[in-house]
Amino acid sequence: MFEDIIDNYIRFLTSLTVDHFIRLFWFFIFFEFIRYFLIEFVILNLWKLSKWLNRDVYEKARQEFLFENPLVSIIIPGKNEGKHIYKLINSLKEQTYTNIQIIVIDDGSDDETPTIGRDLQKAGLIDLFIRNEIRGGKASAANFGLRFTKGKFIIHMDADCSYDRDAIEKIIIPFYLDKEVGGVGGNVMVRNYDESLVTSLQAIEYYDTISIGRAVTSYLGIYRIISGAFGAFRADVLDQMKGWDIGPGLDGDITVKIRKLGYKIKFEQDAVCLTSVPNTFKKLTKQRLRWDKSLIRFRVRKHKDVLFPNQAFKFANFIAFVENITYNLILNFKWYFYLVDMVVNYPSMVLNILITNILLYTFTNFTKFVIYSLYRERKNAPYSFFLIYIPGMVFYFGYYLRIVRTIAYLQEFFFKLSYKDPWNPEKTSVHAKRLKL
């Protein structure tokens, strides 16, 4: 049986012509390989080159920042996050940049978080602990914290993260490189990469797809999401927008809002934050369903106006939107189209096509991981650890995440389920739904 498959597959490979190859693997060649490897690789090199060419400019910006020594306010909103806060504060106390104001906002915790927060404030480890007795959602907690900030820059952090010693310094420098920058996203890496199979796979995803993908889009000026775990903003820009709107997906939303105001958004690969990712497929599915729904809710509904020529129209925003929609939404459904194409037109070859696709993706993933490692200056785990997990990425990225994404898109398209997500209190979600926010 197995030998038959092998024989059959070898025969398939020997009979494969170039035309035939393109016809059978058009999805991989034109979308995956060209977009996510070839173009990405070229841009990565351009980005690195420009970084090298501008190293003096960067150093000058760094000196300007350190000379000015502005106050940087850090807001950490969350519910029942008390147990994580000490680790986070510890990493903040180690920062090379020390002119910081730390504000922890408790969004109606029902555990020991208030006690921990007050103790931290009493011990002088944080500047302010404030609390809303009634939960209002992450946006309201962040906005509440915002009004106590006194800094020129505001950094939004998640309580379950911790930060490299130079993370704050690195994330602020882009504001001095370009005065039009309104927000900077930090580089999120996986702390618990060795906890389970699912965390190891996510670590690779964060390395290759998220981090490198953001570096590339940032270089192109179409970087679209400042991670809630680590994002820096100009205080005056946040003030213009009066803070965050309600989520879920508020980090992507605020990025679009900053863009609409005409500011640039940058990604800083060297500003590193470590986070704990979901350690089971069940938890990961829940997280990704939430993330993916927000693409429909915010891009396709709330901010669809970026597509239309109006006063606030920006070409870069238009491109960012189109790129996002094309590669996440359309491509996602196009993959099913490819699947149907193969099943209908080449029913006898489906198994061989599947094997070839797996091999092609695996080979590309290995190549990407090895080559991209040259473009990462910071790693938090030996790369050799991940090599055995790379074949799994085909199934993780190509099948699992794609299916989750499809479900999320359909749920949001047809049922607007994000408004029922318990991540946000119902009292706020009903208004968001009614006002189409």
Place this chain on the structure above:
Amino acid sequence: MKPVFVLKGININDPFVNRLTDGTIFSLEQIEFIIPTVEKILTKVNDLKFTNSISFEAQMIEKMISFMYTCDVYDLEPVPYVYSGINYSFPILSVNFSQTEEHSVLDILDIAEREGIFESDYYDRIYLCSNCSNGHLTYREVCPKCGSSNSTTEDIVHHFPCGYVGPISDFKNEIDDQLDCPKCDKRLRHIGVDYDKPSILHECKNCSHKFQDYNVKAKCLNCLTDNGVEMLKGREIRKYRLTKKGELAAINGFVSTSKDIEEIIGTVKFDTFKTMLKYEIERLRQTEGSSNICAIHITNPSQVYSKIGSEVQKGLLKDLVRVIRSSIRSSDAITFQSSSTIVLSMNEIPTRIAKRILEEIIVMLKRLMNTAFKNMEVNFETNVMPLDYKISPELHIQQLTKDFK
């Protein structure tokens, strides 16, 4: 200790007057009614033997229990009293102290209870200034930054549709009483539906600091120290009952507290002595040998102590111990059962030898007393008993001292 009565036209509510006097009469014709009380008190006063106690604390305890005994008062209850430095007064004892020193009352009552003079029950808990131990404190909510108690408070409003959160003044407009969101310009309609008030915010009028949690401070009205509440000294207020031992101490005189005696070099605490005795008895159970326990008792302590001051008393006890220590081996232990009874061990020697040593000690002690206090006669009683592994340490001591006067 003389009986005191108040002659007054009306009833008196002052706790000090009520507890420190033996009664009130409203006219001199009533004197005959108080004669039996006076006689009773005077009879009881005659029972008392006054001593000059070693320490101030012991003097206070003696004074207090003597008074209680003569007045037939066996309960010592705290009285809430606004003029007291600790807000509670024990009139019989507190009368000896000025308002600023009144916290010492609690220390003295603690000592008395440890000595077995009183039994007590919990009554209340008080907090005293960390600097001067005064209980007159004013509690204030203050700014955590500058300590000022001058602040204003505002409700925080969360507008659901846009997520704006801010103090209610952000939402107020200058035209009418309506609330309008500064972020999305929508009018706030209905609490719980489109907005709520999740918390409050205080603003210090002194330093403009905004905060949610006040610090609570307690300012001492005596020394003006601003105490953090966690720095205050918490003390229990208890109600006390005179024990039988306390009553006997009132009659026979209370000379010193165990604290005073423990300070005498060359002795061990009575409890430690009992433990050592227990081990010696246990050792004798397993090995053949002869060990002894001895006691020296001053038969007329009140006579002795009443003639000399507290410092000399301490010196006398120190001399006694020094003489005894010079006659026994260094492995033997000395302890005070009371200020008039010294108990010592003489291990690993026959009882007859122990008796002879004890006789020599008494000769030396009498010689010492004659030299040091020429006009004072000090009488001693002694007893020696061999240790018997069949009986407990407590019983040994009881049998040893049962015949002492």
